[in-house]
Amino acid sequence: MRTPLAATVAAALALSVPLMATPAFSAPAEKPAAATASEKxxxxxxxxxxxxASLNRNFEGQLVQDLSTPDNVQAKAVAEVIQMNQPDVLLINEFDYDSEHRAADLFRTNYLEVSQNGQDIAEYPYVYVAPSNTGIPSGFDLNNNGVVSGGDDALGFGLFPGQYGMVVYSKYPILEDQVRTFQNFLWEDMPxxxxxxxxxxxxxxxxxPLxxxxxxxxxxxxxxxxxxALVSHPTPPTFDGAEDRNGRRNHDEIRFWADYVSSFKKTSAYIYDDNGSFGGLKAGERFVIMGDQNADPLDGDxxxxxxxxxxxxxxxxxPLPTSKGAVEAAELQGGANATHLADPAYDTADFADGAPGNLRADYVLPSRNLVVEEAGVFWPTQGEPGSELTGVYPFPTSDHRLVWVDLKK
Structure with missing residues (x-):
């Protein structure tokens, strides 16, 4: 049986597809981290x-450019949503990756640490950023349209490397030497x-890759x-054909975490990380699965x-987080929402401009050895504080809503 990592390296070299370097960390902000930890x-x-947060852009470097001043309207609104909710650990999906991590630092210093409309600033001394498969050319015609080009033939859909990436902000120290990434794990290596x-x-x-x-x-x-924090952003289960390649990949990207946290070592034994270590999370470890999973329990594709x-x-x-705003939106928009099987109170994404209707797509799922105190979706009803930040299409922030869970420490 071939060695998965060795095969990946050989294939990448043959095709001139760059394997991504070991992930790097953005340096902690220059502030008394000990005092922050004490307060927390x-x-x-x-x-x-x-x-x-839909902080993705159309060309490489555009997000860095937009965040270089404190005046970007969308970024200000996104930062205000975060300041109103003040999460201790925050995953942002659809945040373009750059190798110098400038966007992550600029968003922190120019937006999160600047009061938006009188809100308390959100200070995150610790940031984690790593590469994304999106936009990396595969060298193959993955969509079988007869042409090798474009985002649909990349290792993950994207118009440039790192588009639709992600970033983790934390008010608590990130254990850098224990981080594991699985960017290069091959889909075919999942049993x-x-x-x-x-x-x-x-x-x-x-x-x-998976x-x-x-x-x-x-x-x-x-x-x-x-x-x-087990974070990811599976591909949308759409934009394909009868073969359902994106729907199938979405399913297995979700399955990855289910296997990774399994109580049975055999279930996760096949998993290898980007450093070549095998296996999943140890029994008894505390975890939270976070991200836009692009999958609703009952509705959607x-x-x-x-x-x-x-x-x-x-x-x-x-924790089944809910909001009244989602219920209101489904009633006002009608359309596909009227035929949905799921309770709209659980919706986290407003797809009023698309066929599927509003869906539950974003999740914060703690391990059972953590105690949930409260949970919710930031989706105010019209006229409530913050409703101007969620809005209606075209949205001032994103078509997704922030989902939060309070855990007993």
């Missing part, structure tokens, strides 16, 4: 949030995978105990039961 230790809860039969050639399968962006295990030290792999998992609990 006095709190009784840990607030964890995920937010697909009993859902890859479409006959769609990819052997050569294509040998270089195609993750359309990346999967990260980012441990955060909270009062001398680690909480693992995801493969049947895709998100149930997490929602029904023995080690995972679902």
């Amino acid at each position: 230790s006095q709190q009784e809860t840990l607030k964890v949030a995920t937010y697909n 009993n995978n859902a890859m479409p039969e006959g769609w990819y050639t052997d050569e294509e399968s040998a270089i195609l 993750s359309s962006k990346s999967h990260w295990d980012v441990p955060v030290q909270v009062d001398n105990k680690a909480v693992h 995801s493969l049947d039961l895709a998100i149930d792999q997490l929602l029904d998992h023995k080690r995972i609990q679902d």
